[in-house]
Amino acid sequence: MLGTIYALLFYVATALMVVGLAAKIRRYARTPAPLRIPTTPSPTTRKGVVLRMIREVVFFESLFKSNKWIWAFGWVFHMSMWLVLARHIRYFTFDVWWWVQIVQPFGTYAGFAMVAGLAGLWARRFLVERIRYISSPSDHLMLALIIGIGLSGLTMRFVAHTDIIAVKAFMLGLLRLRIGDLPADPFLMIHLGLVAILMIIFPISKLLHAPGLFFAPSRVQADNARDVRHVGRWDNEEGASRG
Amino acid sequence: MAEDIPNMEDALDIPCLKVGAMEGLKPFIAGADHQEALGFPGELVPNWKEKALEKMAEMAETNRAFQVYLDTCVKCGACTDKCHYFLGTGDPKNMPVARQDLLRSVYRRYFTFAGKYFPWLVGARDLTEDVLQEWYSYYHQCSECRRCSVFCPYGIDTAEITMAARDILAHVGIGQKYSNEIIGKVHTVGNNLGLPAKALGATLEDLEEDIEDETGVSVRIPLDEKGADILLVTPSADFFAEPHIDGLLGYAKVFHEAGVSWTVSSYASEAANFGLFIGNQDQMREVSLRIRKAAEDLGVKRIIFGECGHAWRVAYSFLDTLAGPFDFLDQNYPIPQHILEFTWDEIQKGTFKFDKSKNDHIRLTYHDSCNVARASRMGDEPGGQFEIPRNVIKSVCNNYFDMDRDTTRESTLCCGGGGGLLTDDLMDLRVKGASPRMTALQQVTEDHGVTHMAAICAICKTQFSKVMPKYGYDMDSILSVHQLVSNAIILTGQETDDAEEDND
Numbered sequence: 001m002l003g004t005i006y007a008l009l010f011y012v013a014t015a016l017m018v019v020g021l022a023a024k025i026r027r028y029a030r031t032p033a034p035l036r037i038p039t040t041p042s043p044t045t046r047k048g049v050v051l052r053m054i055r056e057v058v059f060f061e062s063l064f065k066s067n068k069w070i071w072a073f074g075w076v077f078h079m080s081m082w083l084v085l086a087r088h089i090r091y092f093t094f095d096v097w098w099w100v101q102i103v104q105p106f107g108t109y110a111g112f113a114m115v116a117g118l119a120g121l122w123a124r125r126f127l128v129e130r131i132r133y134i135s136s137p138s139d140h141l142m143l144a145l146i147i148g149i150g151l152s153g154l155t156m157r158f159v160a161h162t163d164i165i166a167v168k169a170f171m172l173g174l175l176r177l178r179i180g181d182l183p184a185d186p187f188l189m190i191h192l193g194l195v196a197i198l199m200i201i202f203p204i205s206k207l208l209h210a211p212g213l214f215f216a217p218s219r220v221q222a223d224n225a226r227d228v229r230h231v232g233r234w235d236n237e238e239g240a241s242r243g
Numbered sequence: 244m245a246e247d248i249p250n251m252e253d254a255l256d257i258p259c260l261k262v263g264a265m266e267g268l269k270p271f272i273a274g275a276d277h278q279e280a281l282g283f284p285g286e287l288v289p290n291w292k293e294k295a296l297e298k299m300a301e302m303a304e305t306n307r308a309f310q311v312y313l314d315t316c317v318k319c320g321a322c323t324d325k326c327h328y329f330l331g332t333g334d335p336k337n338m339p340v341a342r343q344d345l346l347r348s349v350y351r352r353y354f355t356f357a358g359k360y361f362p363w364l365v366g367a368r369d370l371t372e373d374v375l376q377e378w379y380s381y382y383h384q385c386s387e388c389r390r391c392s393v394f395c396p397y398g399i400d401t402a403e404i405t406m407a408a409r410d411i412l413a414h415v416g417i418g419q420k421y422s423n424e425i426i427g428k429v430h431t432v433g434n435n436l437g438l439p440a441k442a443l444g445a446t447l448e449d450l451e452e453d454i455e456d457e458t459g460v461s462v463r464i465p466l467d468e469k470g471a472d473i474l475l476v477t478p479s480a481d482f483f484a485e486p487h488i489d490g491l492l493g494y495a496k497v498f499h500e501a502g503v504s505w506t507v508s509s510y511a512s513e514a515a516n517f518g519l520f521i522g523n524q525d526q527m528r529e530v531s532l533r534i535r536k537a538a539e540d541l542g543v544k545r546i547i548f549g550e551c552g553h554a555w556r557v558a559y560s561f562l563d564t565l566a567g568p569f570d571f572l573d574q575n576y577p578i579p580q581h582i583l584e585f586t587w588d589e590i591q592k593g594t595f596k597f598d599k600s601k602n603d604h605i606r607l608t609y610h611d612s613c614n615v616a617r618a619s620r621m622g623d624e625p626g627g628q629f630e631i632p633r634n635v636i637k638s639v640c641n642n643y644f645d646m647d648r649d650t651t652r653e654s655t656l657c658c659g660g661g662g663g664l665l666t667d668d669l670m671d672l673r674v675k676g677a678s679p680r681m682t683a684l685q686q687v688t689e690d691h692g693v694t695h696m697a698a699i700c701a702i703c704k705t706q707f708s709k710v711m712p713k714y715g716y717d718m719d720s721i722l723s724v725h726q727l728v729s730n731a732i733i734l735t736g737q738e739t740d741d742a743e744e745d746n747d
C-alpha cells in the first residue's frame with residue numbers, strides 16, 4: 001500500500017518535473033532575443049562564453065565578486081548537494097559504479113555541509129535587513145523544504161537507520177515499472193515525500209534559476225556585435241521601410 | 244551645505260533601510276502632444292489594465308531577457324547593495340531586486356501558476372492604479388546603468404525590467420515628459436536640443452574661429468559636407484554645453500592633424516538615443532535610421548561616434564541590428580567606431596605632437612560611464628573600453644589617479660543622472676544618486692589631491708557640472724577627455740610660444 005502510494009507519487013512528480021522543465025526550456029529557447037545585451041566586459045567568442053559559464057557554474061564567479069557571505073553559504077550548499085546527489089546514484093543502479101563508490105564517503109559528510117550552507121542562507125533571511133525585506137514566504141519555505149530533505153536523510157544515515165536494502169530494491173523496481181514494498185519508516189516517508197514535492201515545484205518556482213542561467217542574454221551572449229550581425233525582428237518585418 | 248546630501252564615509256557604505264524615503268517622487272508626466280507624437284495614447288486609457296497585461300504578455304513572448312529574468316531570480320540578495328540610488332537614498336525599493344519585484348509581483352499574479360493560485364506565497368499582487376503610480380515613481384529612479392547585472396549570479400539586468408516597465412506605462416498613456424519630448428525633437432529637428440541646421444552651422448563657424456584664435460591654425464568643423472570620408476555623430480550637447488564643447492574642439496583638432504576628411508550631419512546631429520531609455524525598440528530604431536540615412540546621403544565611408552555613453556551602447560551593440568547592414572561603408576574600419584578608438588590609433592601611429600605640461604594644472608581622475616563600461620566595448624579586447632580612454636588620458640596628462648577599484652571599470656558607479664533622469668524635476672534623486680561616486684572622488688582628492696574628473700558621456704558631464712558644486716567642487720571640475728587632448732595637442736604650424744597663459 002505504502003509502496004504504491006510512493007510509487008505513484010514519484011511517477012507523477014517525475015512526469016511533472018520533466019514535462020514542466022522541458023516546456024520552460026523550450027519557451028526560453030524559442031523566445032527571441034531582439035537585441036544583443038551581454039553585460040560587458042564579456043568574452044568575444046563562443047568558446048570564451050562557454051568558459052565563462054563553466055566558471056559561473058563551478059565557482060559562482062559573479063556571486064564571489066558580489067558578496068562573500070552569500071557566496072560561501074551558497075557555494076557550499078550547491079557543491080555539497082552535487083556530492084550528495086552523486087552518492088544517491090547507488091540506489092538506482094544494480095551494481096554501484098566505481099566513481100559512485102569513491103564519492104560515497106564524501107557524499108555522506110557533504111550532507112552536513114549542505115545543511116550548514118542552507119542554514120547560513122536562511123539565517124541571512126532573518127538577520128540581514130535588506131534580505132529580510134526581499135524575502136517572501138516561498139523563499140523561507142524553499143529553504144525549509146531542502147533542509148528538511150537534508151535532515152531526514154542525515155537522520156536515516158546516522159541516527160535511525162532505515163532498511164536501505166529494501167529502499168534500493170523499491171527504487172530499482174520503480175525504474176523497471178515494478179511497484180514493490182517500501183519500509184514504513186517515518187524518516188523515509190518524510191525524506192521521499194519532500195523530494196517529490198521539490199520535483200513537482202521545480203518548474204514553477206525559483207528553482208528555474210538552474211536552466212535560466214543558461215538563457216540569460218547578459219551572460220551567454222558573446223560580445224561580438226561589430227563582427228557578427230545580430231538579426232532582430234526588424235529584418236523580416238519590413239526591409240523596405242528603411243529611408 | 245544642503246541638508247539632503249547623504250553623508251557617506253565610504254563610497255559603498257550600505258545605509259539602513261528607510262522605507263518610503265523616495266516614495267512619490269515622480270518626474271513630470273508627458274502631456275498628450277508629447278505622447279501622441281511618438282504614437283502613445285495621450286492620457287491613461289480606460290482599459291489600461293488589459294492593455295498593460297497584454298503588453299506584458301507580448302514582452303514575455305518577444306524578449307527572452309524579460310521572461311528569463313523574471314523567472315530566474317532566487318532572492319539571494321547579492322544585488323541589494325549594488326545600486327547607487329539605494330546607497331544614496333536608503334529606500335529599499337531602490338534595491339535592484341526590489342525594483343524588479345515591483346513588476347515581477349504583477350507578472351507572477353497573472354502569468355504564473357504559483358501567483359495565480361497562491362499569490363500570498365510568492366508575493367504576487369494585482370495590477371491596480373496605485374501599482375502603476377508606484378512603477379512610474381521607482382522605474383524613474385533607475386538609471387539603467389547595469390551595475391546590478393554585473394553582480395547578480397544570473398546576470399539579471401534590472402535595466403531591462405525598468406525599460407519594460409516604462410514601455411508598458413507609455414503604452415497605457417503614462418509617459419515621461421523629459422524623454423518623450425526629446426525624442427520628439429529628434430524626429431522633427433534632428434537633435435535633442437531642437438537646434439535647427441542654420442543655428443548649428445553658425446555655431447560650428449564660431450567654434451572654428453575660436454580654434455583659429457587660440458592656435459593660429461585654421462581647423463574646420465564641416466557640416467553636411469557630401470563626399471567626406473567620416474560622418475561624426477556626437478551628442479548635441481557637444482555643440483552647446485560646457486565642458487562638452489571643448490571635447491568637440493578636441494575631435495576637430497584630432498581629425499585635422501590626422502588629415503582625414505570628415506563632417507557633421509544636420510539631419511543626424513544627435514548621437515543620443517532616448518529610445519533606449521524609454522525601453523521602446525521601435526523608437527530607438529527610428530532614431531538610429533536617421534544616422535543610416537545621413538551616412539547614405541552624405542556618401543561617407545565611416546561612422547565615428549563622439550563622447551556619449553548610452554549613444555555608444557546603441558551604436559556599438561544595436562546600430563547594426565536596428566539600421567544595418569552597413570555594407571555601403573568601408574569594411575576595413577570598425578562599424579561604428581568610437582572617437583577614442585580613432586584618437587588612440589593615431590596616437591600609437593605617432594600622428595600627434597603633445598605638450599603634456601599644458602594639463603599640469605590638473606590632477607585628474609576618470610569616471611567610467613555605465614553604458615560604455617557595461618554595455619559596449621572599444622578596441623579588440625574585452626575591457627578595451629577601460630584601457631583606451633585611460634591610455635589616451637595618460638598620453639596627454641601627467642597627473643592621473645584612478646579611483647577605488649570597486650567603483651571603476653565594470654564596477655563603476657553611475658553619475659546619478661543617466662537613463663532619462665537628467666531632468667530638474669528629479670534633482671533630489673540625482674544629487675543623492677551621485678553621492679557614492681562623489682564620495683569615491685573625495686577619497687582620491689584626499690589621497691592624491693585630485694582636482695578634476697574626466698568623462699566620456701554627455702549625460703555624465705552635464706550631471707556632474709550640476710551636482711559637483713554640491714559636493715565642494717567647481718562646476719568646471721568635470722572635463723571631456725578630448726578637452727584634455729585639445730589642451731595638449733600642438734597643431735602643425737601652431738605658434739608654440741607660451742606667451743598666452745591659460746586663463747582659467
Ligand code: SF4
Nearest residue numbers: 316317319320322395
Ligand atoms: S543578485 Fe540576482 S538572483 Fe540575487 S536577488 Fe539580485 S536579481 Fe535576484
Ligand code: SF4
Nearest residue numbers: 326385386388389391
Ligand atoms: S540598473 Fe543601475 S540604477 Fe537600475 S537598479 Fe540596477 S544598479 Fe540601480
